[in-house]
Amino acid sequence: MRLRGLWVVLLCVCLAVTLVAVGCGKKETATEPAGTEAPKEPVKIGGIFDITGPTGDVGLPYSEGVKAYVAYINSKGGVDGREIKLIDIDYAYDKTKALEAYNRLVKQDKVVAILGWGTGDTEALKQIIATDKIPYISGSYSEGLLDINVCPYNFLLASSYSDQARTALKWAKDNWKGAAKPKVAFIYNDTPFGTSPIADGKKYAADNGFEVVNDEIVDLKALDATTQVLDLKKNKADFAIVQGTSNLASIVLKDAKKNGLATKFIGLNWAADEKVIALAGPAAEGYIGVIPFAFPNEDVPGMAAIKEYLASENEKIEDKTQKFVQGWNSTMVMCEGVKLAGDDVTGEAIKSGLEQLADFDTGGLANPVTFTATSHRGSEKVRLAEVKSGKFEYITDWIGYK
Amino acid sequence: MDCGIFATSYREDMAVLFTPAAKAKVAVIIALFLVFPLLVNDYYTSVANLVAIAVIGALGLNILTGFTGQISIGHGAFMGVGAYTVGVLTTKLGLSYWAALPLAGFMAAMVGAVFGIPSLRLKGLYLAIATLAAQVIIEYTIMHWTGLTGGSAGIVIQPPTLGSVSLTNDTSFYYFAFCLTLIAVVATVNLFRSRVGRAFMAVRDRDLAASVMGINLLQYKVMAFGLSAFYAGIAGALLAGYQRVITPENFTVDVSIQYLAMIIIGGLGSVMGSVYGAVFIILLPIGIRAAAGFVGAFFPDIQNLLLAAQTAFFGLIVILFLIFEPEGLAKLWNDVKNYFRLWPFSY
Secondary structure, eight states: OOOHHHHHHHHHHHHHHHHHHTTTSOOOOOOOOTTTTTTOOOOOEEEEEESSSSSSSHHHHHHHHHHHHHHHHHTTBBBBBBOOOEEEEETTTTHHHHHHHIIIIIIISSOSSOOOOHHHHHHHHHHHHHHHHHEEOOSSSOOOGGGTTOOOEBBSSSSSSHHHHHHHHHHHHHHHHSSSSEEEEEEEEESHHTTHHHHHHHHHHHHHTTTEEEEEETTTOOOHHHHHHHHHTTTTSSSSEEEOHHHHHHHHHHHHHHHTTEEEEEEEEGGGGGHHHHGOOOOOOOOOOEEEEOOOOOOOOTTTHHHHHHHHHHHOOOGOOOHHHHHHHHHHHHHHHHHOOOOOOOOOHHHHHTTTTTTTTSSSSSOOOOOOOOOOOOOBBEEEEEEEEEEEEEEEESBOOO | OOSSOOOOOOHHHOOOOOOOOHHHHHHHHHHHHHHHHSSOHHHHHHHHHHHHHHHHHHHHHIIIITOOOOOOHHHHHHHHHHHHHHHHHHHHHOOOHHHHHHHHHHHHHHHHHHHGGGGGGHHHHHHHHHHHHHHHHHHHHHHHOHHOOGGGEEOOOOOEEEEEEEEEETTHHHHHHHHHHHHHHHHHHHTTTEEEEEEEEHHHHHHHHHHHHHOHHHHHHHHHHHHHHHHHHHHHHHHHHSEEOOGGGEEEHHHHHHHHHHHHOOOOOOOOHHHHHHHHHHHHHHHHHHHHHHHHHHOHHHHHHHHTHHHHHHHHHHHHHHHTTTTTTHHHHHHHHHHHHHTTTOO
């Protein structure tokens, strides 16, 4: 009976704390600028990131890149004198939470645009995004988001996963010296993100003189891929396209090295960054990455701003990965859309602002981005880089599959 | 000060609510729910919509696991069957959402019943794994039968409309979902006052004894699976109508486990428990986020830590409930009520 009394007290305390906490949540007090010289209203942009979930290995640096750019642009006086206010939520790659987070950002915080994350949740939200007229740049480059009639508010900054796979395959074919048909395998995780480029990739491979040997499913959080790797060995795959994140790629590479595979592994965007090398060590030698964004150690004009910002925060660019640059880049493009939106910053205005971008140069941080009213395929070009003595070195210039 | 409620006629004994106070209370609660969207902003209405969908799903799982004693880890997949039925029927066959909604329930019920057949021979852990197999098979089918389900891109459906009212609006969807949830709650309460419901409970308590009493075990176990999946199908169809995009990631094994957590935290074998559990699980991350924001205003470093520990916190709560209050929030709420009703003479 004593325990019961304790429960009652505990329940009441929990209830009180929740009520207080919820009550103290963001209460926007709309302050109308009084004079003419009053600062313009800030532009609220939402962020839905995976910081703690299964793709957190690449999601965390991406989100840091987004936050860094927002801080940087604000330190420069914002976009056209308007402060950018980022309201971000960690949804841990959980689809229900993504919907809830989206609702909060749009309905409570009244954001005008969102920087999102995963393929599954972006796909699931696309219809609502179109109804709410919220321009949405996500970390997903899934071909399924490019249908302008279904997803008029989704924008893809980089080459789509399918295009990345096709480009990688084209390169593989062009550089193939064997007499027989090259054999290609696909390694991916069984999620919408993982399977996104597979059908297109296989079709392209079959049409372009490859023999598609096998599909290997490796979980995003897998710690072992021996079975899959041995299967590749048995089938004598010459190339393997890896669609996953850095963790997945490093596991595959390590097990491949252990089992003495001759397969050439080619990882798409999220499976290729410095983290793969850090995790896989010498096993990463010879690994080829499809790189749509620049590495922090590259000497391109756009990197100066990143360096400048990091210096002001007492951080070093050496500690940042390519995914940081990617987040930075997404935000830069979004802010450019805000800039072109004119004085009345609404979702629709930002959309048409983004659609004005033609060969928008981010200072070499990515291939120039072009959006039009009929196509939100920002770019079709990527660079391929190979790991040589512990570092990614470019082996091609910006190339596409066409 | 009352010390108990005593029925003096069979009619009173059979009533769900027979004191005027109880009737008034229910009327007030329903009235509160009806004005709720008018009092809060759209965001809270959207959360309420998610809760309503979860309540229907949790009720379904509680019928199967809480009342009939058949564990299931395939509930998320049955929701998926419902959602995809709506998707396929409306986009490929051009049916209206309103016709597809009940059909989604029946389709899920059929699939659920098929996977319920092994339950005659399998119990406990074995049944858990068999239902997990259902989850995996259905998930795999959804993912790879791209011609029908659209694979990873999913299916986009037209927003359901009722006359001139479109359910794309959170408030109109709220009223629709609320009506369905109310029907589901009342139906479930009444189910367990009927022969079928009693048979379910007999099966749960001791299936051998139930069978001796003349209950056809296979029939009732399969019926429980079918009924449970029917609710899941309706919940899935509702989610489809709300999101208007159906993708496989909404129906993974994680979702099944989340629903199990709902009924464990809410209270196994309790109708109101399913409601409390659904509310609790949907509000938990929101609450943690709000708490983290609140604490973060004073200790900025703790905020990230709190957010990162969300999953751990979720696990901790399930464990604490299992240890200290296995009968869940429903029991806890009753204890609180009794505490105040009987105070100060609680003995």
